[in-house]
Amino acid sequence: MKSVKAVLRQYRLLLISIVSIVVLYTLIGFFLLPWQAEKQLVKTMQQRLGVNASVEQIQFNPYTFEATIRQLQLNTEQDEPLAAWEKLYLNLQPLQLFRLTLRIEDISLANTELNFRRYTNTDNTLTRLADKWAATAEPENDAEREEVSEQGDSLFTLEIGAFNYTDGKILYRDEVPNEPFETVLSPINIHLENFSTEAGQTASQDLVIELENNATLTLDGNLSLSPLQLAGQVKLQNFSLQTPYRYLQAQLPFEFKEGRLDLQLAYDIDMAGEAAEVDISAIDIDLADFSIHPSEAAEAILQAGTLTVSNGRYSYPQNQLILDEVSVVDFKLAATRDNEGELDWLQLIADLPGQDSESATEETDQPAAEPTGSPFTLQIGQFSYSNGTFRYRDEKPDEAFETVLSPIAIQLENFSTEAGQTADIDLLIELENDAKLAVNGGLSLSPLQLSGQASLNNFSLQMPYRYVKAEIPVELNGGRLDLQVTYDVDLADETPKVNLSAIDLALAELSIHQPGESDALLKGGTLAITNSNYAYPENQLSMENIALDDFKLAASRNKEGELNWVQLMDSLPKADQDEPEQTNQPPLQLDIANIEINNTALAVEDQMPATPANLALMLSASMQDFSLAEDQQMPFTSNIGLQSGGDIEVSGDLQLFPAVSVNAEANVNQLSLVPLQAYLSEYAHIDILDGKIDVIASLISDQQEPFALQGDLTLADLQLDNQKLNEKLLSLDSLSVNKVDFSLAEQRVAISEVIVDALYSRVLINENGDTNLALLIKEQSASENAEANTAKSDDANGYDISLGRVKINNASSQFTDQNLPIVFDANMQKLNGEISGFSSSSKQPVNIELEGQVDEFGLVEINGALNPLNVTGQTNITLAFSNLDLPSMTPYTVKFAGREIADGKADIDLSYEIVESDLSASNNIVIRDIRLGERVESPDAMDLPLDLAVSLLKNSEGVIELNIPVSGDINDPEFAIGPVIRGAIGNAIRNIVTAPFRFLGSLIGSDDDPIDSIRFRAGRSDIAPPEQEKLLKLVDALSQRPQLALQIPAPFDETADKQALQETAVEQRIESLMSEASSDDQRETQRQKILEQLYTAAGLSPDLQTIQQQMTNIDEEQSEAELDVLAYNAELKKQLIEAESVSDSQLQTLAMERQNAVFEFIKQNGKLNADQLQTQDSVSTETDDGWLKMKFDLGTL
Template sequence: MRLPSRKFTVIALVVLALVYFLGSWLLLPRVLQSQSEQFIAEKTGHRLSMDRPEFNPFNLSLKLHNLHLTEPDGKPLLGFKELLVDFSATSIFRRAWVFDVIRLDGLDASVVELPGQRLNWSALLEALQSKEAPAQPAEPLPRLEIASLIIADGHIELADRRIQPEFTARIEPLDLHLEELSTLPDDKGKYRLVARTDLGAKILWQGEMTLNPLAVSGHFDIDELSLARLAPLVKLPPHMAPPEGTAALSANYRFSHSGKEIDLVLDPIEAKIAGLKLRNKQDAAPLLALDSIALKGGRFNLRRHSIVVGSVALRGGGVNLSRDAAGRLNVLDLLPAPAQAPTPSAASKQDATSRQNAEAGWHFLVEHIALSGWRADFRDQKVSPAAQLALQDIAVDIDKVSDKLDQPWPLHASFNAGAGGRFEAQGNVVVAEPSVDMQIKLADLSLKPVQPYLGAATTLTLASGTLSAAGRARYGPAGTGYSGNMAVNNLRLTEEGIKTDFMAWKSLTARKLDVTPAALKIDDLALIGLDTQVIIAKDKTVNLSRVVRPRPVAATSPAATAKGAAVPPPYRVDIDRLRIARSEMEFADYSLALPFGTRIHHLHGTINGISLQPGAPGQIELDGQVDDYGQARAAGQINLSDPTDYMDLKVIFRNIEMTRLTPYTATFAGRKIKSGKLSLDLDYKIKQRQLVGENKVVMDRLILGERVESPQAKDLPLDLAVALLQDSDGRIDLGLPVSGSLDDPQFSFGGLVWKVIVNVLTKVATAPFRALGALFGGGGETLENIAFEAGRARLAPPEREKLVKLAASLGKRPGLALALHGTWSEADRVALQDLQLRRAVAAKLGQSVDEHDPGPISTGQAKVQTALEALYAERVGKSELAALKEGFRKANPGQLEESGAGKVLSRLTNVFRDKQDLSESEVAQLKGTDFHAMLYQRLRDRESVTGERLQALATARGEAALAELKGANAPAERITLLTPEKSDATGNEIPLGMEAKAVGK
């Protein structure tokens, strides 16, 4: 055979090249378009459409334009604007599929999770899978090298239709650039992928894969992933700037898909975010910053629906919170817009779905969460100047955080306050209830940060002060509150424009207190080193009221002022005892003609029963030193919730230099005091803002000084009055009743006393003998009666209510004691006689008789009448009964007719009885009476009730009253039960004997 000539060979090659290029340009795009669209339609029922492909045979590149893949019903699955595949000729030499570039522009894909563990792609994939081909052994991944893989301007729609409402998320835009991808195996079935993306991330992916069934296992590392460049994939809140920081993630994984089930296991998982910063677009400083977040020991199991994390550590960084003048927190800028509230039907469906998901059982567990080296700064611009609060070295440890929300999560937290102080807490949190139960410790927390809030309400400045506490704090269904101790130390308050301290103390300590949303209860409160002042200005205003800034009057809604609107109960404050020691108080009155001032040193004492509840007076006992050698003492009761409503206070001053009181005598009497000593016994009683005082004033060796001009003074012959009142020892002893209304604008305690003194001196001077006998008075109170029904030892409900109220009064008045005793009267004897007779009648009638009351007796019943006549015959005599009947018939003709048998019985009775007819006067007394009612009364009067029984009844009454008081929580140690006594009471109510007295009297 002859070989083709060289010319023929060249021509053949040219022809083949022309056929190749012409076919590639003209035929291949048409075939590829038509066959792929037809194949998809016939094989799966889906619809595929695209523009005419472009193939360049010179550089081996293929372009697909405007491809769209939809489900049979038209729902989109996949689409893109352009796909460029640039194949490399080096594939022949490297024995692999080598691509210079694969670029996908405008990707638009949809992935939807459907009920039954299916995807919207499942039908397409199942249709493409051959049903007749025998199972093939797993093959390794194809040998593949991609120099550059680019996905630009992509969009992926994610949805989960297994739950209601449907979950949707959209990732856009998706821009991905991978370089130097390779799956060239090191061994059969193994692959390795190393790449760097345009997100700045390094990717290492290696492992093994089988295709039938699909199973992948291996390890992946993603490092240096830029959160800022990842942000476009997530829909951020409108005010939030892209986050800063880098993320890293690594895990061993196992993935399999058997056609019906998908299984994914990640174990172990490690993740880290470094340099995280979240900020508002308008702020330079980050709102939230974290140096690092590290997750270790993570395990994820899709089939078991479980996520387990060994530890999560958050180190360094902090949060910058602020509230603007309108009260809005800046953290809201980092939160998504609130979702629209679902309709009732949608809400019920959502609740049902939530229950189904909970039953489906996704379980999670985080063994340990630790936050350390954190700080928090809060700035509140709603007050002026803005309040600043800084917390440092914040540490939080939480254990066993899981989906078992009804189980306690152990928690430990601590921080240091920037202004000074440390806080620690340890306890449990139960999310399901929710509830918190913590033991807390607060050491020397500076109170200076609260100054802006104090300044907004008062004119005071908090110069110093610390708060310490240790106890138990709780929140939840079982109750909310704090129980423990508390101390406020080294407090110092100053007033604007005043150099001296308004109030200061060394320590205010409560060893045991209970705080709830409704009440504050303190057993013992100790105030040491108090230094305060009460100043009356020239305009008669008191500094105590001057330091409070006026509040704007808030508009009241019609609903709030509507008649019958609910008024919340006042906050309850109860302090069993307040002890004051080593304290001082300054008093000054600049409203007088001559300014007055004094200082009380060494102030100490006790206030018991402090309460802000109406009708609960506190007991006061205070002592102090006035100036150098004077003494002051106050003792009594005062209603601290409203002192102007009730006060019973005794105030004693001893050995007071009267020269110090010249401002008062100058103001009200127009005279100075040259010398003298003053002692005062003041007894003030205030009831409903009306003052009544019984005062004793003793002035030793009073010498008046020169006159002083005062518009309030009267021109009085005071020298004469003093001369008349002073005895041989130079003493003036006066009893001065005072009274007045606290609503009087000119009212003042000091001024009122001196006005009374002036009035007395005036009366003495003008009519001395008549005035000396009108300087004393008194009064008293009694208790209400509590009564028993005659013959009974049981209290009726209204009387029991009285005892309950009395028990409450005893509880609120620790200084009150009660002595009580039962009583009896002749009405009790009658009631007991009546009870005995009714029992006897019931026995005659054949009725059961026990210790209870047999009930009322009707003398109009024939059986009762017969029983009464039989009892009378037995107890008084048959002849007496016959005579009584005969006399009744005479007095009341036509009445008391008897049957034949009764008449025979009456005749027999008359035969055998002694002849004892009633006298005419006795017969006359029977006229118009009820015969059997009369028999009943005469039988009752003959019933025997001993004095011992009446004493026992009275004793039982006293014991019943005592038991009722104890059952109402009355203080048993202050109740005494005395021996019973006879009462003179008449009628059906027998009063209980009671006597009120002071404890120990």
Template sequence: MASPNKETAPSKLTALRDAARAPRTRRIGVGVLIFLVLFGLLGFFAAPPLIRHIAEQQLSKQLDRPATIRRIALNPYTLNLEADGIHLGERGGQGDFIDIGKLVVRPSWTSLFRGAPIVNEVRVDSPRFRIVRYDAQRFNFTDLIEKFSTPSKPESKPTHFSVSNIQVNDGRIDFDDRLLDEKHVVDNWTLGIPYIATLPSKTDIFVEPKLRLRFDGSPIAIDGRAKPFAHSRESEIELKFDKLDVPQLMAYVPAKLPVKVASGLLSSNLKLNFVMSGETPALRVSGTVDLNDAKVTSAASEPLFAARGVHVAAASLEPLRNALHIDEIRVDQPVVDLARDRQGVLNVEKLAAHPAAAAKAASAPKAASGAPAASGVAVPEAAADTPPLDLTIRHVAIDGGTINLDDRVPTTPTALSLTRLAATLDGFTLQGKTPAKYTLSTSLSRGGDVKAEGAFSLAAKQADAKVAVDALALPALQPYLGEATRARVLDGTLGATVNAKADWAKTPLDAQVADSEVSLKSLKIATPNAKAPAIVLPDARAKIAKIDVAARNAQIASVDASGLALDVTRLKDGKIDLAALASPAQAAVPARTVARKAQAAAPSWHYQIDALNLKDAAANYTDLSTPRPVKLAIKPLQLSVQKISDDLSKPLPVTLQATLNRKGTLNVSGDVTAQPLKLGLKINGNRLDAAAFEPYFGSVLNATVASALLNAQGNLTFAQANDATRASYRGDAALVDVRMLDKVTSDPFAGWRSLALSNLKATYDEKGTDVDAARVTFANFYGRVLLDAQGRLNLKDLVAKESGPAQSLTRDASKGEPVPLSPQAASAAAAQQASAPAPASAPVVVKAAPPPQNPVRMHFGQLVLQNGRVTYTDNFIKPNYTANLVAIKGTVGAFGTDSTTSAPVDVNANLAGNGPISIKGTVNPLIDKPALDLTATAHDIELTNLTPYSAKYAGYPITKGKLNVDLHYQLANDQLSANNHIFIDQLTFGDRVENDTATRLPVKLAISLLKNSRGEIDVNLPVSGSLSNPEFSVGGLIWRAVLNLIAKAVTSPFTLLAHAFGSGGEELGYVEFAPGSYDLSDAQQKKLDTVVKMLNEKSSIRLDLIGRVDPDKDTPGLRDAYVERLVRQQKLKDVVGQGESIDPRTVKIEPSEYHTYLTRAYKAADFKKPRNVIGLQKTLPDADMKQALAEHAPVDEGGLRTLAQNRAQAVRQYLEGKIDASRMFIVAPKLDAKGIEDKGATTRVDFGLK
């Protein structure tokens, strides 16, 4: 079956053919053809000139500028329009404004059907724009903006259109900035926009514009995708430019900046995304920005910042959401130049305080401010609550950086530089609490490296750091020390390893440093004007256990220093040079103008240093304030101090080992408390150079201490509190190898090998000074004693006068050569000549020491003398006399300043060229007025050596004779008295020597009377003298006694005989007793010993004993003795029968118990006692009880007689056994004091010789 369509097709073709051949159809076709031909003719030939003419007129009229179009071509069939050579001149016709090589517009016939203009293509070839800026707000197109800036009324409905293929090719903009006298060129710019349409079917299609250009040779590329007429306004723009010259752009920044960009090439590859979500816009920026060869200066062209390159890679920047996510920031070789003025304000602080740029000039038309944005998008009001900043930086890197600081705050301006600065930061965020990690390293241009690493979280408000400082050069910090010290740091480096953490979420700030270390190396510090360093510290380090800022507590594990060397000088004005280091070297820096909040007084810090150790330290001390410089060298020095803290009341364990002046060693250990000052030290010093301190005390002596070494081993304590000071020393001390020289002549004066004090106990407090030594050993000593021609002893000149030249201790005014010391002493003294003071031609002025402010109390348990030597020279005698006392040895018992008993003495020596000398007895040399009671013996003394004395006083030289003496010297109140037993054998005189001092007595006759049949003289000579007498001479004193003996031998033979036995005749004529007593005192017993001696030597003499009393004195004495006997009897009742043997004579009653026993004796006495009103016995004072007992004592004449007899019997009993009893007779007593004419006591026993 055939198809219906196939059946009807021929019929339809036939119908069409018929219609086309119809006349009407032909007429319509001819008409259309004619229209098309005419339309074409008009379009091709008539329309272009007309359009060109109208366009030139309208452009010239509307733009107020001459406008020309070289050619316009129109294709009326395709509606394509081309215009060539479009030109717009400047106003007035001078110069070019705009030139367009070709303009092509291709509209679409579909515009007729869509009811909206539709353009298939718009192309602009070779456009040229010439822009001229005359001032800040006026350009060559400003009039056009002002003319066309009035907005038109908005349409009620949007205008629909569609433009495709928009192209601008080979564009160029010439910008002539006459305000800045600069010219810029934008060339090779092309613009491509595929289409832009407002038709509903086209608004949701992306528009992808492209822009390429070069700005002053720097290419810029902008690619985009946008829906400009969609509701979302979604847009995406890629912005690329390369090496854009930033300084040329900075002039067009609307706000005036306080800095100048001297150079910089800006490159970018950015992508901007914009979208509207409802009424909320969103802008997102990502991509990279690079700034190369950047240089920023201040307005005065001072350098501020420079960098080889700055690279920023933004992951996502959403400024409208306050969210900035940066992938990387990299800065290569940055250079930051900082400057601080005298007020301490940094240049960057000043820039931060710079006011914002002024607003637009008022000359700008107000209408311009109301013009809508080019995009026509209304920006919504800012949200009331701005979200917190969401800043994230994945990685930051700084490499090869430099920071320069020009600091004018110090008086001496300084420049510091940090070089090779490298830093990294990873994972930084403001929102999350994950800590960001960082590293930092840099070097100081003057030496030193700093490295740091750690992590921190701003959200968590926590941070930690590990900082390492290596070999930081300290001289670079010298200008900053001026406000605190005058020290000059010549050399030295600082090192540190610090581990710190902080938590500022806590209040107060919780910041801690732990397990850290700080070190110093090669430190050298000098005083202000010195070239050599005063402090040298090769190596020191401090180990920090923990520093807690919140708790304000620092715990230092140890501070160790090795090789510390100090050079300390005391200047002539008494100031210590190192003390100047503590004072600021510069005037106070003017206060900074930058305001700072006043801080409330913070609590004090607490600290503890577990150990402070000095190893192999050294200290040199020079004192220039003394007449001669004092120089001390302490090397090596080892010091350890434990448990140092801010609690100054806690004791500090201290140990010290040191060597003084290369010979003496000192070891100290113990505790030291700072406040109040207290010391408790164990000291062991060996051969410490005490002579080095001689200039401190040498000015008060006429002798120079050339050598002296100190040994000490004991415990030293010192305490100071409430303005009271107490010090003590317990142990041993010795001054050894002492050499003293005459300050004027440098001759040897005195010295010793050792002066040792054993078991020394010395204390000092506000009450005075106490010195107690169990034993003093004086070994290998020597000395020179000189009696000058004026009769003055050199020992009196040992202490210098307050003013005047020094006095010689070895020579008198005659300036003669001194008598040499014994060979050993002379050789020892000669060894010290190298250190002798100035010669005699340069007299030394000395000053006497001031009197002591506090009393000094001394006590010595024993003095031991070993191997001593003394040279005695008497220049008072002519010819001079010299004697050498050698091999001095012996002991002296306990004595002191408060001694009430004298010390026993046992000293032996040899008189050179003669026999031995022995001194025994007692002495008390340290009381206010020294006392002694000594017996000296000398044997086999050649009298010929004493010829100078015999010739001067007797008038005869001694040609033969030997002397043996037994001397008994007593010194009291500066008065010397002596009983001298002299035995002279074969004394022979020579011919008489006439002189004014010799006696005229018959000396030879007197000697003949004194000699016995064997040519011996055996006599006792009493002598006396005053130590204050400037003419005091022991030898002269003895010879004057001899002359007196001679005179008495001639004038009073009996008195001479009595004196020969040790006392005057009347003194031996009786012994004295205390009133009411018949007990012999020690003195009286000694007197009886003399009587015994005399009687034994003179066997024919008999002795009568006559007991005597004086009723006026003995009666009260007997009564007092009666009372004391009653009191003692009461004491005996308590002590007898207690299991121990008691000698009643040894029973003593202490003052505290006297009242008790007196009361018992009073109550036991049988006599009537006073009573009170109730009949009880009254209680009386001690004095009244004693008086009552004494009044009832049984004393009468019989008692007095008995007392006299007892006294005679006591003498007889003492003498029994010492002399024959048949030579003693007791005579009837005398019961009164009649007939006694001497000044002796009347209570006595008189002697009679028969």
């Protein structure tokens, strides 16, 4: 056996070789290889990537195949940090190469730092490195490329036992946004185990990344490359939404503040098949505490509470997202429309990236991508939105509108975008003033259908009124609306289908006013619409009942004749007058089973008359079967009760289409005429004390007959009084117009009979010879008279008028003539008779037969015939007075002859016949037992030998007979029957001895008109000299008629006198202050200071500075501003005058001062006694050319 030493000698060379190899291997592995690797790494980085690399140490254990690279630092050519790590550790398993496996048992990378920068959309750190690498690579020849392509899949399997990436850091900078974005992801920890590229092998992976603001992203799952499969869980905690907002901030038109996101899900992705299979489950999302603000706006348009998604699932290729529960709590939304009409939300959307027209055009030009996979479907088991708030503000109206809807609650169950699926929805919104909107029903998206019930309770109309306040001419001070409706909306087809049913609407507590008016145009009451239905596209609306109860309405007409309601309608915003679009929509079909108006009060004021007319009435009405269909008869009834007395009832049938048709019965019961007083006062000084109308009539109006009436009319208890004399002017117990038949189409008026019972009239001739009726009629303007005459002419033309008869029962009249030295009074009573039938189509004259009593024992008979339409063509009238008491005629004999009649009787027959305008009249007078009385001085009396005349004419029986014929052409402008008769009497007395008292009362007094008025300046009570002269003439006239009394009014003009008093008060105040002030200033400067003092004390607007700017002139030559002191003072005084208060009592005082001035002036004259001067109440009149007229009235003592 060889010794060890011999063996060593024998194998010394081998051993030396082995040791040398080991030493060399060791040296190369431990020293040369790390040195060469470091050198090559630095060189390669520099040459291929242009990166400066530095390594503190590279270690390699050639026996364990462990490699460590420490403190690697990579910088760009600009010496900017690119990447670095503290330690990279690799544990290779070279023996695994024998089974064609490249196995790395362990990879550890600690404390890495990566810098990634994005320069443009296509330029970043990686693309620059890739471009540099490709640019420095040696070009490949065709053979090499073919070899690479033929090699195909790698022969080796890569295995990594464990990969640990700890305390990593990524510094990301993006310079694409206008404001560069930077963020840091640190620390980053990644753990990967059992990674293999071999088929069927699965690796486990864990990833934890801490983001900004303490956010954490974790991933825990498995990874398989062959086939490619991923499964695991992802969790994102406390993620600040400010991070993505900072990145997008420059592109977004709003500010995004705060916001936190928590997300977790499980994923299972299988890419083994032709189509990827993705299953994302257990999706939970919590989003909270963020707000969105328009740029530079303090208030958020969206203030988030919390958004929670629970147990969501997404499947692909099914493309289905299922969310078990979605909860939104405390979200607050706000929307604002600016004064240009732009909604902030729409503006924000329009300003989002990609919303401009150019980008939209570019996108439109691109061909649409072919859809892949199944269409997307969404299912939500339960969606809840609670305690939401929505604030809306609109600044476009003149007065900004704002409202808040809170809380808002929405519940949605079983929601799905799949066809045929219906979700349950409940919505509750609280509006202003405790109003609530509730909706519950079903919602289907495919097809789009909605159904359910909606209600709006206690809704205040103040909310929409505030929005349109500046556009409507009324003030709405109340109003509540309640609404319930069942809806069914189907939008599946091209033509939508809408069915609204069980509609109930109630409107109450309305209060509508004209601006500045305290009285409401419409107030109170309720409007109720019940059980209504609407269907579209049929466009059919049906209502079971409409009821209006207990409303109070007010209407007025101003002095210009404009009705306030019409003015309000005209003031409403007008719709565009563009031609309506042509649609296939059928016309509206409206059917209302029943319409009711109950206890509706209407107050009407008419300001056109000098004294406004007021009328109050109560209306109740009903209509059945209302419809817009053709030939639909709609029964109706109405009842109007007037507060002044009486009621009107109308019932019948109404038809609207194809033409309006009315067939009704009208009944007017005891309708008072007193409300007509204001209108009668416009034309006459007459008071309506009483009067009632009853009507029973049938009314017809249709296409063939515009208006027809048949019925009876009765006027009862009429009494008209003379305002000036405060006495009865006209009265009657009843006026019955029986069987009236009027037809507008046939232009026919037929009256069977007119019966007048107990007609009384008062006729008076005053001292000036004017009748009471003529004095009562107020003077009308020429234009009004022309219009009235034209209207009468138009109304009468072409009408066929017929009247059966007029019967007069127990009529009476009182006649007084004060135009005589002694007042004459006569009473006619018990006048009865008949006026025969009349027809405009017949030439047959009307026969008149009347008989009555005059005074105590006299008799009057009126007989004859005349044609009312042609009085001058055919008239024959006889008036016979029998047994007239001559002493009662003394007033006429005194005026005519200056003598009284002590005793006697007379019969007078007056006969007038007119044929074709030729008058032939005979006046026969028979006087019996006449005895003249005392002589009475009369300035107008004729100097006649009455005693001789009576002796000569009286026959043996004491009777005197006189016959005075009169004739002439009544069309002759020079012909007047009065002068003709007076001339005949005068000639008869002078030429022959006849009875001197023929036609007593025919004499007329003086033709001079009395002086009936004087004038005053506005705001003054002194009597001007010309007016004093008028008063003296008036006093002289009255002194000759002591039986007359002068009635002195107290006039004032509210407008002119008020303005004059305002000017006087302001000027007196100014002068008073100027007299008290001591100043060396010029008068206008001193006056300016006082005016400014008064203006400021009165608190008027605009302010003084504004007025000074308006009154400042700029010198064109010197370009200097100079205050126009005179104009400035005048403007201040004008404003003070307009603000000066003048009370009604001041106007009354001024009126009484004028009255006292006239009273004292006449009294000082001394020609009239105190009884002849009487005062009247104050009266409002109008100023003419700066003068106010005081018009006198005359009375009797």
